[in-house]
Amino acid sequence: MTESNNALNADYITPAQIEAKFREVQGQVDVVAGDSKKKAAVAGAVLTVILLVVIFLMGKRSGKKKSTVLEIRRL
Numbered sequence: 001m002t003e004s005n006n007a008l009n010a011d012y013i014t015p016a017q018i019e020a021k022f023r024e025v026q027g028q029v030d031v032v033a034g035d036s037k038k039k040a041a042v043a044g045a046v047l048t049v050i051l052l053v054v055i056f057l058m059g060k061r062s063g064k065k066k067s068t069v070l071e072i073r074r075l
Helices: 002-011 014-066
Strands: none
Touching: none
């Protein structure tokens, strides 16, 4: 009878096993999340620099188009 009880107990999952597995998965999630945050920060910085350069170049070009040359002569 003890052997059958041991076989039945082997099939049951204890709260300690659930907690241990949860902690293992949580550790993996933290590592992946940390890596993703770093990649997102780098991508955001690169995108910001590119956007600023494009805005600068567009402003520089439109300034040349609309500039007026004013000639002042002394009499």
